[in-house]
Amino acid sequence: xxxxxxxxxxxxxxxxxxxxxxxxxxxxxxxxxxxxxxxxxxxxxxxxxxxxxxxxxxxxxxxxxxxxxxxxxxxxxxxxxxxxxxxxxxxxxxxxxxxxxxxxxxxxxxxxxxxxxxxxxxxxxxxxxxxxxxxxxxxxxxxxxxxxxxxxxxxxxxxxxxxxxxxxxxxxxxxxxxxxxxxxxxxxxxxxxxxxxxxxxxxxxxxxxxxxxxxxxxxxxxxxxxxxxxxxxxxxxxxxxxxxxxxxxxxxxxxxxxx
Ligand code: C2E
Ligand code: MG
Ligand code: MG
Numbered sequence: 001x002x003x004x005x006x007x008x009x010x011x012x013x014x015x016x017x018x019x020x021x022x023x024x025x026x027x028x029x030x031x032x033x034x035x036x037x038x039x040x041x042x043x044x045x046x047x048x049x050x051x052x053x054x055x056x057x058x059x060x061x062x063x064x065x066x067x068x069x070x071x072x073x074x075x076x077x078x079x080x081x082x083x084x085x086x087x088x089x090x091x092x093x094x095x096x097x098x099x100x101x102x103x104x105x106x107x108x109x110x111x112x113x114x115x116x117x118x119x120x121x122x123x124x125x126x127x128x129x130x131x132x133x134x135x136x137x138x139x140x141x142x143x144x145x146x147x148x149x150x151x152x153x154x155x156x157x158x159x160x161x162x163x164x165x166x167x168x169x170x171x172x173x174x175x176x177x178x179x180x181x182x183x184x185x186x187x188x189x190x191x192x193x194x195x196x197x198x199x200x201x202x203x204x205x206x207x208x209x210x211x212x213x214x215x216x217x218x219x220x221x222x223x224x225x226x227x228x229x230x231x232x233x234x235x236x237x238x239x240x241x242x243x244x245x246x247x248x249x250x251x252x253x254x255x256x257x258x259x
Contacts, residue, residue: 001062002059002063007063007066007067010059010060010063011063011064011067011069013049014060014063014064014067014069014073015069017047017049018069018072018073018076022047022048022049023045023046023047023073023076023077024045024046024047024048025043025044025045025046025077025081025084025246026043026044026045026046026243026244026245027041027042027043027044027084027094027243027244027245027246027249028041028044028236028241028242028243028244029041029236029240029241029244029249029252029253030042030095030214030234030235030236030240031234031235031236031240031256031257032233032234033224033227033228033232033233033234033235034228034233035256036256036257036258036259037256038092038252038253038254038255038256038257039092039093039234040085040088040092040093040094040095040125040127040253041085041092041094041095041244041249041252041253042094042095042096042097042129042236042243043077043080043081043084043094043095043096043097044057044097044243045057045061045073045077045097046243047060061073061099064099065099065100065101068101068105070099070101070102071101071102071105071107074098074099074101074102074107074108074111075107075115077096077097078096078098078111078112078114078115079111079114079115079118079119081094081096081115082094082115082116082118082119082121082126083115083118083119083121084246084249084250085119085121085125085126086119086120086121087250088249088250088253089253089254090122090125091122091124091125092125092253093124093125093126093127093155094121094125094126094127095127095128095129095155095157096127096128096129097128097129097159098128098129098130100130100131100133100134103130103134103142103145103146104139106141106145108128108145108149109145109148109149112126112128112149112152112154113152116152122153123152123153123154124153124154124155126154126155127154127155127156127157127177127178128149128154128155128156128157129157129158129159129180130156130157130158131158131159131160131164132158132159132160132161132163132164132165132166133164135158135164135166135170135174136164136165138170138174143174146174146175147175149175150175150177155177155178156174156175156176156177156178157176157177157178157179157180157214158171158176158178158179158180159180159182160180160182160216161179161180161181161182161202162181162182162184162185162198162199162202163182163184163185168205171205171209172209176211177211177212178211178212178213178214179202179205179206179211179212179213179214180214180215180216181199181202181203181213181214181215181216181232182216182217183215183216183217183237184217185198185199185202186199186215186217186218186219186223186227186237187217187219189222189223189226189227190222190223190225190226196226196230199215199226199227199230199232200230203230203231203232207231212233212234213231213232213233213234214232214233214234214235214236215227215232215234215235215236215237216235216236216237217236217237217238218235218236218237218238218239218240219237219238219239220239221239223237223239224239240257241257
């Protein structure tokens with residue numbers, strides 16, 4: 001956490017970055033595990049700061065959420081991500097992280113519609129990632145937004161699944177299309193028998209509910225092999241690739257990952 005003075009400075013700098021093209025996107029590819037084929041990428045925001053160097057999203061996203069600036073950042077990320085993805089070989093998809101605040105403030109539908117219209121990207125190629133915390137206290141308005149996004153064909157993923165408190169009843173009730181297994185669950189695979197058992201159950205739940213499954217944070221061939229054996233369809237992580245620039249991801253998505 002940052003103190004109030006620091007938080008105010010960061011807010012000031014975020015406003016400046018928004019006005020002066022100070023943010024960038026990086027793209028981490030994701031693959032079908034069985035075939036090594038790329039299926040798309042996750043957009044991850046980067047902030048190269050003049051004095052601070054590269055500022056971690058873990059530091060500035062919470063500040064942006066508190067101040068409401070996340071809505072401007074989120075709109076920019078969606079427009080930029082859809083614009084890049086429209087240049088990728090179809091049907092490669094783009095996943096965009098959205099903040100709970102964009103959902104709660106009711107701005108998300110307009111932002112998504114605008115980004116899709118400006119880029120002419122097929123809505124089926126866009127997926128929004130929301131973290132489990134969004135689902136703790138779900139209002140009728142948020143439910144309507146999720147349903148409307150689902151209606152226009154946009155995918156909905158639960159990010160970092162396995163660390164929060166989503167009840168299975170909630171999971172069943174909401175129009176999610178993908179479960180992203182958090183990297184904290186993947187880290188100790190396959191050695192840690194409890195984590196291995198939990199990951200197997202999460203995959204079984206996802207399959208029972210008709211959700212796609214993607215494991216994040218895959219760093220070793222042993223983790224990958226275990227995930228393939230227990231039926232996990234897709235994954236991303238440093239074993240395959242770090243997040244890449246817009247130029248590099250466009251090339252990366254044209255070919256399978258080397259064996
Ligand atoms: P996330 O959505 O769970 O993103 C995955 C994070 O894990 C990324 O960190 C990525 O670089 C990192 N990662 C990927 N593969 C591996 C791996 O194999 N090992 C390890 N140790 N880490 C891996 P990053 O880019 O620092 O992002 C951190 C978080 O910031 C994201 O977590 C997401 O919650 C948030 N974030 C990033 N971009 C945006 C954005 O555009 N909007 C919003 N609202 N949040 C964002
Ligand atoms: Mg994510
Ligand atoms: Mg995640």
